[in-house]
Amino acid sequence: MAIAISLLITRIAAEALTLTGLSRESAEFQARSAFTGAGFTTSESEQVVSHPVRRRILMWLMLLGNAGIITVISSLILTFIGTRGAGDWSLRMGLLVIGLVLIWIVATNRRFSRYLSKIVYWSLQRWTHLDVRDYASLLRLSGNYAVMEMQVAPEDWIANKPLCETHLRQEGILVLGIQRLNGHYVGAPKGGSCIFSGDILILYGRLSTLNELDSRKQGPSGEQAHEKAVATQAQLLAHEQQE
Numbered sequence: 001m002a003i004a005i006s007l008l009i010t011r012i013a014a015e016a017l018t019l020t021g022l023s024r025e026s027a028e029f030q031a032r033s034a035f036t037g038a039g040f041t042t043s044e045s046e047q048v049v050s051h052p053v054r055r056r057i058l059m060w061l062m063l064l065g066n067a068g069i070i071t072v073i074s075s076l077i078l079t080f081i082g083t084r085g086a087g088d089w090s091l092r093m094g095l096l097v098i099g100l101v102l103i104w105i106v107a108t109n110r111r112f113s114r115y116l117s118k119i120v121y122w123s124l125q126r127w128t129h130l131d132v133r134d135y136a137s138l139l140r141l142s143g144n145y146a147v148m149e150m151q152v153a154p155e156d157w158i159a160n161k162p163l164c165e166t167h168l169r170q171e172g173i174l175v176l177g178i179q180r181l182n183g184h185y186v187g188a189p190k191g192g193s194c195i196f197s198g199d200i201l202i203l204y205g206r207l208s209t210l211n212e213l214d215s216r217k218q219g220p221s222g223e224q225a226h227e228k229a230v231a232t233q234a235q236l237l238a239h240e241q242q243e
Helices: 002-019 024-036 043-049 052-066 069-080 086-108 110-127 131-139 207-215 220-242
Strands: 145-151 174-179 185-187 200-206
Touching (some): 002 024, 002 052, 024 145, 145 207, 207 220
Antiparallel strands (some): 145 200, 174 185, 174 200
């Protein structure tokens, strides 16, 4: 039960961090790190805490983790299954198992993520000044288009390639900037700019394409995914021209 509750809390926080432009993998890592109090210190963590909305999300996670919410919930469970008789114990245990299954499904189901993202996005707009909203106004984002950060890993398809060789524009993705590990920022990079492992890319495009690129690895499968994304973008452009 404690693990399921932890997954649910960190998943909600990860969705909120993702909506601020952080990559999903980084958002999940930072959410779990803050909730457990692991205290990882990285350049990525510095960028998270320098963002006002992300910092507020992490503060709530730290508060929940340090307040011992899981311990409190565990104590409530022990009280809940306190028995007055064999029949009463069986009923409560059955309800507990059903509750565990429902929480686990909620914490891991991808379809639920879409609804959760909408709820979190509405909440952030209602109670915070979300930076993505400013980007939306500036870039006229609508539909599935978004701005997202992506940290490049050594095994990523995009790693160690000049920007011109990635042909990301053919996928409908624009690279707005590159944050180097040494702190140097490359704004509006040209085709000759190389993408290295550890770089943080500021990307603009359809959210589904950005998420797929974030998980795309090197090798034949990565090349196939790139070709598929290019074909999909071509179909979308053709459809838009017909309308």
